[in-house]
């Protein structure tokens with residue numbers, strides 16, 4: 579087992595990463611909280627696979643537990659299911675010391691995290707992520723929240739967990755499409771911050787996709803260390819943390835224009851990363867080879883690397899323009915200078931749509 583610490587003064591916390599470590603949750607939690615009652619939030623898919631092990635481990639460490647199941651799927655990351663969680667916590671007479679444990683992917687993590695941030699003005703929160711996206715991204719850094727009918731993640735809070743326990747063995751049951759989508763975030767860390775990590779994914783792709791535990795532990799540890807570094811420098815995304823939005827400006831627009839149905843988040847971000855690399859080259863910031871390296875890796879994994887033609891047009895500019903992260907009609911766009919090196923650029927949403935149209939016409 580390896581530990582990465584997120585250093586945030588009094589709110590610092592460990593991320594424990596290993597293979598087959600789910601049964602250590604109870605002992606680890608007992609060392610971090612004094613209460614001996616806990617709520618486990620999960621969904622039926624993950625619960626069926628892992629709740630028993632987690633509950634046994636908690637009970638062996640002296641915890642009484644209440645399990646709250648929310649239905650599977652992004653569409654349930656909403657106020658109605660948040661209320662359902664509050665009702666169950668009230669019903670179980672949880673007090674301010676009782677931890678809320680998220681067992682699942684990013685949906686469960688975001689929803690349970692926001693419940694923990696707000697119930698009784700904040701109770702201890704623990705992340706036990708079970709998707710690759712949640713291992714390397716959503717479980718670390720303290721962003722929690724729910725969707726609003728008007729948009730994704732519009733309601734939320736920064737609320738750091740007390741402990742993150744990552745068992746890479748949980749990835750063995752994850753559908754391959756979800757694994758691949760999570761791998762896009764790994765490639766993103768490599769592209770923006772760590773050329774060695776990028777090279778490792780290029781070299782050991784097959785071993786990663788076959789869920790080699792030793793390799794996955796290393797990859798997840800590296801990504802968590804990078805995310806911890808970013809969050810330590812800029813917890814609330816006032817500047818540097820937006821480096822993590824590499825590929826997300828166009829990625830979010832693609833997701834939104836296809837109503838979150840056609841692409842998984844990671845797949846849309848793959849399109850966005852290829853676009854961001856091409857834009858970086860078009861502005862003279864990076865070499866053509868860097869773009870090719872990124873695009874080729876994405877294509878090798880079977881990921882899309884082009885904005886679908888039917889989405890190119892005024893609606894693309896409008897969608898990017900309505901992004902909550904826009905400022906003064908321009909978006910703070912993450913460009914790449916080389917693998918592992920980035921720069922922020924102010925780019926207009928119309929320019930993005932024009933470039934997409936030009937590259938489509940040129941068959942790029």
Ligand SMILES: NC(=O)c1ccc[n+]([C@@H]2O[C@H](COP(=O)([O-])OP(=O)(O)OC[C@H]3O[C@@H](n4cnc5c(N)ncnc54)[C@H](O)[C@@H]3O)[C@@H](O)[C@H]2O)c1
Pocket residue numbers: 621623624627650651652655682683684685686688708709710711712715716717718719720721722731748749750751752753756843
């Ligand atoms: N808080 C953050 O910083 C942050 C960052 C990125 C994404 N997010 C959020 O994360 C969410 C996406 O998370 P996700 O990609 O993990 O999706 P998800 O939570 O919907 O999980 C994907 C699917 O895999 C299933 N699953 C989970 N673990 C499994 C396992 N081990 N074996 C088999 N099936 C398993 C889930 O039930 C679900 O059907 C979005 O809501 C997004 O907004 C948050």
Ligand SMILES: [Zn+2]
Pocket residue numbers: 763826843847
């Ligand atoms: Zn993302």
